[in-house]
Amino acid sequence: MSYQTIPDRLLTWLDVERVFKRETALWSQLPSGVHAIRCYSDGAEIEHSAALADVQAWLKQVFGRAWKIDECGIQLRTGATPYPVALSPVPATTAAAPAVRPYPLWREVTYLPDLTDRPLSDDGLAQSGMPALWADGPRLVSFHSFKGGVGRTTALMTYALARLKLDLRPGKALRVLVVDADLEAPGVTLWLDDANRPEVSYLQFLEAMHYPPQSVDSSLDYFAQALRKTAVNLSGSAQRELFVLPAALSLADIQDMPVQPGHLARNPANPWILTDHLHALGKRLGVDVVLIDLRAGLSEFSSPVLFDPRVDHFFVTTVARQAVEGTATVLERLHAFNSRLPSDWRGDAKPSLVLSLLTDTLRKLPDYSAAVDRLNSAYPATEDQTTGLEWLEADFAEPLMSISALSQALEVLKNAPRLFQHAQDWAKTLDAPEAVVAPSPAQTADAPKDKARRLEAVCQRMQFAETSQASEMLVTEPLRKLGRYFVTELPHLVSVGAKGAGKTFTFLQLCRAGSWHAFLSKLDTQADGVADALIFPALWSREFETPTKVLMDSRRQTCLTSLGSRAKLLGETAIYRAIAEALQTPPAHWDDFWDDLIAQHFGLPVGQGLEPLNQQLATHDASVVLVFDGLEDAFPNPKHEAARAAIESLMRLPDRLLELTSRRLGAVVFVRADYVQAAIQQNVAQFLARYSPFVLQWNPESFLRLAYWLASQAEIVGQDTPAELLGQEALLTRLTALWGRKMGSDQSKEALSARWVFASLCDLKGNLQARDLVRFLRFAAELEKDRSSNTWQDRVLAPESMRKAIPKCSTDKVTEAIREIEPLKHWLDTLAAWPEREMPFRAQDVGLAEQPQLLTALQELGVIYEDPKDSPGAPRLYLPEIYRAGLGFKTSTTGRTRTLSLLKSNAGLPF
Known part of the structure; x- marks a missing residue:
């Protein structure tokens, strides 16, 4: 700011403070003999040991004609009275104000000079306040743009997909955490559907880290547990997981943000605590990389991440002049901040720039060359024949302009021209995945017809769950979600699937497991506080062969024995007779019918609901998961009014169990999709959405x-x-x-x-x-x-x-x-x-x-x-x-x- 323009810019005392900050490099370069400068709304105070005339001369140099020596003040344009400046002499031995460590905030970074051409050893801020490097854990990567609508979120998700699409090494998982940190205009958040929308948000994360209810560690554990429940398994693979932390649970939440990223960055002990917490969250989730979608513009919502040198930064811009100029400003400030880094850090802090929405026509226009020149100059190289930025390009593609869901993004982004290839190259740098192992000669040594006989036998055994004795199971995404959701509480859900989707097979795997912990183990999931409940088959298909029916009886008897009950097992014939009689003479409330049938299973009096059974389980420190299958046998015509009411009531059983005090009962109800459509007459879409993570389907x-x-x-x-x-x-x-x-x-x-x-x-x-x-x-x-x-x-x-x-x-x-x-x-x-x-x-x-x-x-x-x-x-x-x-x-x-x-x-x- 020149001498002539300073007086024209001074409207309030805050403008005066800005000038002082710029001239002193945020109070770090005070003139000789000046010990401190403090600005307040009613005046400024300067402590000095230098001669009064020297201090006044410096003020005249800084403020020009706005400095009024007679009034000892600075003339503001908005008033006749100068802003007073108190010049307070102090002894020369008075210690100068300690050097201010700049916080990673725009309001401070903007005043830092570029130290590239200065020896770092001569600068007091050379290594002051820089964060400690992470010894292990995920890499953090941010995506930022000056303007919205330039493809920032699309670029981020392209990199997430590229990582998840890598070939797996044996025993290696690929996991990515995406954080929607755009707290003003969320992008990824609005792509989430009910099945993969977690119950926690980035906004809540900020609040929990700033005001941890118990401890930071316990809060981090909670967030990690919540995100695991809604992980997106790419193409159903447990080893390819995408976690998404949305900006907020609703857009209403971002209208009231008592805690913002800048508050955490104001931590005097550790200004980098936000990225430390995000790194710790990613580490708990076992991810390879945390991708952070930052708020566009010069926002303090983004700056705590943007100026962390440990974060790998990607900037996305088009060749439009507004976007280029804004991006250049960001890069200039980042370059100035990074100039304080030790020399061995600077290469790792080199940012990447994605020039997006390009076409062949655009590449031929002067705007393209102008953009390249301007952006290169904003983050200059320190060596010849190199660029300060890693340059990437993303071509315009119409399918990328209308992404509205996460699943759609994961499908179309792999076809993004140019950028996806860049992203794949980047993804490989995170580790060195081994090539996929091809079938060995030993695996192909048998004659094809011998293998065909073995395949026929395997498929004959697996084709019908009712007659199968197989204990092997393929863990699909719905089953994985079933385990992930219920590691801390007993399951209470309806599992929907078309005929042949695997409902009865899964029912039998539950019964063969015998307990919830054993079933979780089959799903390669570790129980985290949920009781090791016994599996109790309460209804099953009449088509089961004798060995399977013996298994049903064995599992039920184990449960009764654990309760010290001598009740006689309720036979299959008695169960189906009770249902048939109820269909002939429907009860006043089908809820009572199912509660009574469950009570009869355990030899308890009917008419008292499920509370007595729950109390008996608590007395014996036992828990039980009721599993139901075979509704097609019990209710051949689901559109019959009595059958419809009975099926709907059974599907509401998981909700009724939640009303129990100190619940010891869980329930899993397997039902065909057309039965749900027939039974639920109102809000069927809402009902299906609740249980959408557990729908048995195949992609x-x-x-x-x-x-x-x-x-x-x-x-x-x-x-x-x-x-x-x-x-x-x-x-x-x-x-x-x-x-x-x-x-x-x-x-x-x-x-x-x-x-x-x-x-x-x-x-x-x-x-x-x-x-x-x-x-x-x-x-x-x-x-x-x-x-x-x-x-x-x-x-x-x-x-x-x-x-x-x-x-x-x-x-x-x-x-x-x-x-x-x-x-x-x-x-x-x-x-x-x-x-x-x-x-x-x-x-x-x-x-x-x-x-x-x-x-x-x-x-x-x-x-x-x-x-x-x-x-x-x-x-x-x-x-x-x-x-x-x-x-x-x-x-x-x-x-x-x-x-x-x-x-x-x-x-x-x-x-």
Whole structure:
């Protein structure tokens, strides 16, 4: 600020203080003989031992004509009376005010001079106040922009995805924590859905760290535990976890922020305490990297992180002049701050700059060159032939402009041009992951037909949970969430899934585990305070074979024995008779019916609710988890009013258990998705959202994981690495030993095998049931072991065996489904009048025009899909391949290509 402009800028006493701060480099470079300067609203005080004339001369030099020597004050433009300055003499021996350690706040950093050209040993602030380096734990990375809307959050999530997409080494997990620290305009926060929105926020984190209720450690433990519950497992892998700490739980919270990042940065003992706490949180979560999305602009919401030299900083800007000038200012101040670092720190503190939303046209404009020059000059290099910044570029891409959900971001960002490659290179620098291990010769030594026999046996054992005695299980994301949510309390939930999704299988795994701790152990989850409750099967399928029914009785008897009860086990026949009689003569309240049935299980009096059972469990220091399955057997018609009320009441049981004092009872209710739709007449979407983390469903990568797991059980692929530890590319590579790379030779133009299988088994929205894959592999293996040719020695399943297996799968699926799904049975009966069936078709062609409710039900089940893009009146109804053959439909040429097109547009053909 020049002599001429200073008087014109002095409007209030705060302007005077700003001038003093700038001239003294934030009080650190006081003139000789001046010991202290203090500014207040009613005047300033200068303590000095120098001659009065020297001090006045210095003030004249600083303030020019605004300094009024006669009034001993500084003239402000807003008043006639000068701002008084008291010049207080002190002895020369008086110690000067201690050097002020600058806090990482804009209001202080802005006054620091750039010391790049000064010997650090000559500067009192050279190493003063710099934070201690972290010895271990995650790397912290910040993303900042001067303006919003330049792609900062998109860039951050690209780097998160790149890290999570790396190939895994054996025993290595990839975990990332994303912190939405934009407390004025949250970005990642608004991408979260109910299933992965934690019950804690960054705003609460600041408050808990500033005012810890008990201790910082206990608060950190709490936040880590809460974030674990809502971790996003990339493609269902337990070893690829994304934790997100949202800015706030609601936008209303950020309108009242008593604690802000700047408050923590004002800690005189440790101005870097905020990043220390974030590092500690990441360490507790076991993450590799903490990515922090900072508030845009020159904000104190961002500065405590922005000026920490231990944090790896990325700045995102476009070539627009406003964005460039603002970013340049930030970089200049960061350069000045970093000039105080020891020389061996400066290289690590070098920031990265992402020039975003670029097009080929923009690169040819003068604005591009001007931006590069301006930004390079803002953070100059200290050596020739280098740049002070790491330069990265991100091209404009329309799909990145409309991201509205975290799942969408994780899907589209991997296709971001240029930047994703940069991000992958960066991600590899965090460690040195080993290459994926290819199948060894020993794993392929057996003849393919021997392997096919083993695969058939494995799938025969696994296909139907009711008849399976298998104790092995694949830990999928819903199961992992089930364990993660209930490590501190007894489970109380409804697990929803379509037929064949794994409900009964999971029910049996719970029963075989015998206790909640044992089940958590199966999920590779450590109990954290939850009681080791016994598993009590309260309702199960009547289709179970005798060994399984013996297991049910054994588990129930163990529970009764633990309570010292001599009650006789309530038999399966008695349970189903009680339900049948209640359906004939419905009780006044179905809640009472279920409570009484549970009480009868334990030999307790009926009519008193669940409190007596809970008290008895407490008396014996025992806990029990009630598990329910087999609703399809107990209630064949869920739309019958009495059945509907009974099912709804049972699904509300987990809520009723929460009303118990010192609860010793838990409950897991397994129910088919269409039963939920039939039973819940109001707010069904809200009900499903509550239990969305536990919905048993399969996505493309979990489909691969299941195929690999089954193949490993049959010793077709190596068992050196569990299925849960492998990413999509590794799974695809290893599964070539099962079904090859293509449905033909690698040089052919046939479809990729994994994609072909997925497209053949899923519905036209990309939904797939585990049982269908198990059934397909069983049929394909059965066909393969009987195939006379010895071709295709590079795989177990030949293409012809796989192709022939699909119609057999479809026939079996329809035969099985019509026994339990009334709308499908009704439609198949209707189809008898239409022996010639071709897809696509119109509703009137297959007896559905007069039955709109039936058509709607079939669409909800995923049996029929209507293409809205087809013209009205044209054939626009389609069947997924898994239903087509079983329902007796042929496919027209148009139908074949359109089916794949629909699947690609609706779900994206994976792999």
